[in-house]
Amino acid sequence: xxxxxxDMTVEKMIPLQNDVHDKAAERFLPTLLVAMKTAKPKGDFExxxxxxxxxxxxxxNGDSAAPLIWLRWFYHYRIDVWDDEWSARGLDKRSGSxxxxxxNRRQPMLEVLEYITRxxxxxxxxxxxxxxxxxxxxxxxxxxxxRKTAAExxxxxxxxxxxxxxxxxxxxxxxxxxxxxxxDRGGHSVPGNSFTLNPGSSGGHxxxxxxxxxIVDFAHPSHSxxxxxxxxxxxxxxxxxxxxxxxxxQGKYAQxxxxxxxxxxxxxxxxxxxxxxx
Numbered sequence: 373x374x375x376x377x378x379d380m381t382v383e384k385m386i387p388l389q390n391d392v393h394d395k396a397a398e399r400f401l402p403t404l405l406v407a408m409k410t411a412k413p414k415g416d417f418e419x420x421x422x423x424x425x426x427x428x429x430x431x432x433n434g435d436s437a438a439p440l441i442w443l444r445w446f447y448h449y450r451i452d453v454w455d456d457e458w459s460a461r462g463l464d465k466r467s468g469s470x471x472x473x474x475x476n477r478r479q480p481m482l483e484v485l486e487y488i489t490r491x492x493x494x495x496x497x498x499x500x501x502x503x504x505x506x507x508x509x510x511x512x513x514x515x516x517x518x519r520k521t522a523a524e525x526x527x528x529x530x531x532x533x534x535x536x537x538x539x540x541x542x543x544x545x546x547x548x549x550x551x552x553x554x555x556d557r558g559g560h561s562v563p564g565n566s567f568t569l570n571p572g573s574s575g576g577h578x579x580x581x582x583x584x585x586x587i588v589d590f591a592h593p594s595h596s597x598x599x600x601x602x603x604x605x606x607x608x609x610x611x612x613x614x615x616x617x618x619x620x621x622q623g624k625y626a627q628x629x630x631x632x633x634x635x636x637x638x639x640x641x642x643x644x645x646x647x648x649x650x
């Protein structure tokens with residue numbers, strides 16, 4: 373992205389850091405939705421989920437339920453494509469062991485799944501090893517994953533689509549390093565998901581992400597901006613303990629004070645010094 377821009381400015385960098393376009397959804401979802409035309413959704417709830425996805429612009433933000441529906445569908449799809457190969461051989465992927473993460477789950481790269489999904493619907497990898505007399509194809513696995521997703525989300529929401537809104541499910545939760553939950557902060561809706569430049573979650577607590585956003589104007593350092601989900605004070609009773617969190621959650625920034633001399637900073641008069649005496 374940066375190599376294609378000859379005149380990058382602070383104003384142009386802001387939307388890049390806050391980009392919530394889900395490229396994975398753009399690559400996979402059209403194929404998944406076409407497959408469901410032959411599977412035919414069962415019941416009104418499943419039909420509404422498909423309608424929501426058909427209208428989605430692939431942006432993981434706002435009150436649309438599409439980001440959550442897509443992520444849960446893709447989660448089940450990946451498991452249904454790959455995990456039967458492990459089970460058929462009596463192997464355990466051992467969650468938490470070296471090399472295992474919530475994203476890779478010891479599965480082939482997403483590019484491999486994209487390739488067979490888009491180009492090889494009859495690939496042997498789609499055949500479920502647990503069924504002896506059946507030969508599943510891509511569309512069978514896509515439909516199976518969708519049924520699981522619909523059942524999960526219906527139970528989770530009580531059938532209320534508004535409860536699946538991304539803004540209600542992608543919620544910031546910052547844990548204090550002290551381990552004291554009283555000092556935790558959160559409750560802010562944040563955009564983005566695990567496939568966007570501005571990273572969020574997969575539909576739950578957002579406990580990680582772009583923890584420090586900074587844009588430096590090297591031609592005019594005083595124009596530089598930055599933000600992080602916290603505050604300038606480590607004292608939970610201080611108003612500056614968490615006052616930057618709303619800015620961070622909204623994709624906004626604070627002006628950075630950039631000076632080249634200490635006495636310049638002192639002249640501003642808006643700083644404090646803490647002195648520790650043994």
